[in-house]
Amino acid sequence: MIQIEQLSKRYGAKLAVDNITFTVRPGLVTGFLGPNGAGKSTTMRLVVGLDSPTAGSVTVNGKQYARHRAPLHEVGALLDAKAVHSGRSAYNHLLAMAATHGIGKSRVREVIAMTGLEPVAKKRVAGFSLGMGQRLGIAAALLGDPATVILDEPVNGLDPEGVLWVRHLARQLAAEGRTIFLSSHLMSEMAQTADHLIVLGRGRIIADSPIAEILAAASTKAVRVRTPRAQDLARLVTRDGITVTSVEPDLLTIGGLTPTQVADAAARSSIALHELTPINASLEDAYLALTANDVEYRTEDTR
Amino acid sequence: MTTTATLPVSAAQAARQTGLQPRHAVTFRRTVASEWIKLRSLRSAVWSFALIVLVSWGLTLLVSSASEADGSYLTAAEQVEYVFQAATFGVFFGQLVAAVLGVLVISGEYSTGMIRSTLTAVPTRTSVLVAKALVVGVTTFIVALIANFGAFLIAAPLLADQGMHADLFRDSVAAPLTIAALYLSVVAIFALGLGAIVRSSAGGIAAALGAILLLPIAVAMMPFDWTRDIASFLLMNAGMESFGLLVFGMPSGMESWQLILVTCAWAAVTLLVGVVLLKHRDG
The missing domain is CATH 3.40.50.300 (P-loop containing nucleotide triphosphate hydrolases)
Structure with missing residues (x-):
């Protein structure tokens, strides 16, 4: 101890x-x-x-x-x-x-x-x-x-x-x-x-x-979707365990579904998708996010 | 005998199975034991001790066999003095080896990182340096005894051929030979203290050799009357005079035991400062 x-x-x-x-x-x-x-x-x-x-x-x-x-x-x-x-x-x-x-x-x-x-x-x-x-x-x-x-x-x-x-x-x-x-x-x-x-x-x-908490937070899968019918799609997929957040009017981040599931749901309702991006937050991402502001020695971004 | 199978395993077995062992506290005696293992397991230390003995014997052999003096012109006391000087010729060199060794015993721990292991094992710290002083001091003393008495036994028969007679037991040379060994051990402890203060091999050795060799020369060159009084109190001057050798100039008028105390004071001061710094510094 x-x-x-x-x-x-x-x-x-x-x-x-x-x-x-x-x-x-x-x-x-x-x-x-x-x-x-x-x-x-x-x-x-x-x-x-x-x-x-x-x-x-x-x-x-x-x-x-x-x-x-x-x-x-x-x-x-x-x-x-x-x-x-x-x-x-x-x-x-x-x-x-x-x-x-x-x-x-x-x-x-x-x-x-x-x-x-x-x-x-x-x-x-x-x-x-x-x-x-x-x-x-x-x-x-x-x-x-x-x-x-x-x-x-x-x-x-x-x-x-x-x-x-x-x-x-x-x-x-x-x-x-x-x-x-x-x-x-x-x-x-x-x-x-x-x-x-x-x-x-x-x-x-x-x-x-506990590591389990950090892992859970880090390994949450999400999909970023861009569509002109964002509200319709959001209504379509929303159910228990699914989180939908909207950053811009035509941009959604859907947590808890795979890109395939989102695409299939959209196709069934003839919703056009302009972008479908899986977001895989890795452990390293979670760690980098945690420490982003606290790194002592940082390499300058190359432009 | 099915009953024995269900009996609990013996305490010793249980201890072995769980990796437990009898637990002892850190004591000064154990710290000394550890420091002794450290000293004897370093090649540099072993070589230093061998060097003290071999150089002492080698120089005595050289000086005695090269001597062309005729003892018949000397008084009995002068003959003993001649043999004694031939036997302690190596002390000049031995003090330098003892000083380097004393510094390295502690500075080597800083340069290698060993000090971190040492201080986590014995976090009270003070006892570490005291144990080092004891181990280095006693070992140097014993080695220097072997060097000095051995050198005398080499010089005596060689110089007897030239008419200079000195007997280890009849003439009172055992005491000064022992004091000369004591001086080397005090030098080692003095240097150990310096090493603990500066925590670097190069700096420690420079400081130790500077204090032993350069200080007496610098003081001897100063054209003031009062410097002669200071000179007697310098480590090498006091140390050499304590067993009857005068390096620079006049005798101090102090008794041998007083001169021994002066040399011990040098070691005590550096060791004390070293202990205080070790106790309070990070590291």
């Missing part, structure tokens, strides 16, 4: 996190979504006490992170794949982390096996691929068998098989009743993993709702 209340973080002139409040609950995978520079990583750093908040509070499992006597048993965090000394082997890195909590070698070998690092465990981290680095970061996060797991962009640099593995791991950990909080800047990734979604843009919360 992560509880964040009115949290702000300022770096110099830049307000990286702007008065955010939310709760990450156990038993679910909570996705933390936002464009690059939205403040996701900063928020996660604040959760584990690497940075101190300018205002507000963060607690994990009921306490400030630094007040836990055995923090690695409470929270496991992959904040950055490059949070490892590159001159040390994966095994020795995990061993050193484990030693702070009196965690034995058997557990170190266990997480190495869990993350598929056995073949490279004794090699120096300097030679690791991005994917191997991610696996090592995840191994470190799982070392203390924590009730709360925080993963910042865990699928970055992973091959398709690795992406699938992270997805399953997150689902499995949540099924065990743990709190899983993972960030991504990719909506498609979140759609396949998360139960709940928190969307961040320019340090502020844009959305905080």
Whole structure:
């Protein structure tokens, strides 16, 4: 359980996190979504006490992170794949982390096996691929068998098989009743993993709702129809579950029907259609719509 | 025995199945254990320690075998002094290696990002730097003891051939050889503190070597009387004099233990500032 209340973080002139409040609950995978520079990583750093908040509070499992006597048993965090000394082997890195909590070698070998690092465990981290680095970061996060797991962009640099593995791991950990909080800047990734979604843009919360709701809102199908007999067509198709909105006198947006159904209905009444356009709001569209005004770095439209 | 099948699994089995394990709090002792694993698992650290020993022994071997002095003209005390100086020749070089090592132990964590793992494992932070100081200090001390006593055992028989006699046990050289080892360990901790302050390898090493080498030279070149008093309190000058070597000019008039305290004060100051900054800075 992560509880964040009115949290702000300022770096110099830049307000990286702007008065955010939310709760990450156990038993679910909570996705933390936002464009690059939205403040996701900063928020996660604040959760584990690497940075101190300018205002507000963060607690994990009921306490400030630094007040836990055995923090690695409470929270496991992959904040950055490059949070490892590159001159040390994966095994020795995990061993050193484990030693702070009196965690034995058997557990170190266990997480190495869990993350598929056995073949490279004794090699120096300097030679690791991005994917191997991610696996090592995840191994470190799982070392203390924590009730709360925080993963910042865990699928970055992973091959398709690795992406699938992270997805399953997150689902499995949540099924065990743990709190899983993972960030991504990719909506498609979140759609396949998360139960709940928190969307961040320019340090502020844009959305905080179950993924099902966001999916439902995003996947609504609609058809745009242009016809001189707009009113007749509207009357014709209106029934339960169908929404008809009119933007211009001869333009309708009909929700809940396929283009075929609209065309057939129009043909039966000899209504001429001048335009028939299916509108498929994709997840990415929904995400882009949510964050349209909150993107930190934007490419200029080419004219 | 159908009943056994329905019995709950043993606590140990249950623990293994759910991935649970006995949970221990972070303690200073465990933090020290972790820092020891970190130190011994870095090639750069292992090489630094090997370098301190090998250079010390190598230089002593070179100086002793190249020496053409005739011991018969020297008093017994002067003979012991000669052998002792040959044995501690490597300290000049060793202090530089100890300084670089001390900086890298902490700056390497910043340059690689390791510090984030370290601080999430031990969020109280203060104990991290104190544990590092303890581990680096003790290890450097032991390595320097091996370097210094080994060098003496190399120098003594070689110089005995030239009529210079010194005995490790009969003549009082064990104490200054130990103090010389202590000086190297204090230098490592001083540099560790600097590394924690500047958080960069290049900056830390420059600051450490500057404070050790350039400061005494700069002060020695100043044409004022009062600079001579300051000079005695500089890290290298005080450190070298604490085991009987005078780098620049006149003896300070301080006792050995007082000079040891002066060197320790240098390390204490950088370490203290490092701890305070680590505690309050983001990172």
